[in-house]
Amino acid sequence: SKWSYIGPDGENTWPKKYPFCGGVFQSPIDFHKDILQYDSNLSPLEFIGYNVSSTDQFTLTNNGHSVKMHLSPTMHIRNLPFEYTASQLHLHWGNRNKSEGSEHTISGKHFAAEMHIVHYNSEKYPDITAAMDKANGLAVLAILLEIGPFNPSYEKIFRHFRNVKYKDQMVHVPGFNVQELLPDRPDEYYRYEGSLTTPPCYPSVLWTVFRHPVKISQEQLLALETAMYCTESDDPEPLEMVNNFRNVQEFRERLVFISFHE
Ligand SMILES: NS(=O)(=O)c1c(F)c(F)c(S(=O)(=O)CCO)c(N[C@H]2CCCc3ccccc32)c1F
């Protein structure tokens, strides 16, 4: 899968090889007040099996585009139109000189970074590969990250970054309660139908973007922005893994539903 966030294979060229990237319902988007509509039916999500025992383990991998952590199939969310089972989580970030690497923006403002927890519709499909190009196939939870105090929960992932510096490197992470990664008031969120933000950009994602950001420290953010490379350990021209976020997409004649009053 030869695509990147910069240069000749950057996001403006994605539609050439991945037609959906030039199509409808694309993500990410900017949340601004004239497209928001309160919806009283948006109830709090239930996170089942998110408290994974430390005797279990997650696998953290550098896949050349992001750092992703494979999650256990016992984790799933309820209170969506279907039951969705967790698949992986990954992050998007900027660079050490510009910590504005979130994908979604609020009134035009980027946050420092953004974490996505990818789930697939396990009621209708056997696995994520079958689900990822179907309507209502995927549900992604998005957590906005901003600078604040040191975050011990995020550190349970971040402390492993030095072992996945290069593409295809992997490390095991002891299980922990993934619910600790969610922000305050997870009942307050933005909801809209969109797409994967990377190729193949399938318009198959039910997005839940939490209203409140989570705080991580300046040092934790710097580690995220400087630890990883897109290239393999023996590559003579190392490429830093930075600015791995897609720009916001046109959002016309559509609404974003919010579970909270202004
Ligand atoms: N922002 S995003 O849209 O949530 C998002 C990413 F940004 C992202 F980089 C990935 S990736 O790391 O797999 C590299 C590119 O596919 C995914 N993968 C998903 C969808 C594609 C196939 C697949 C297969 C198994 C598990 C997860 C996924 C992704 F969904």
Ligand SMILES: [Zn+2]
């Ligand atoms: Zn993502």
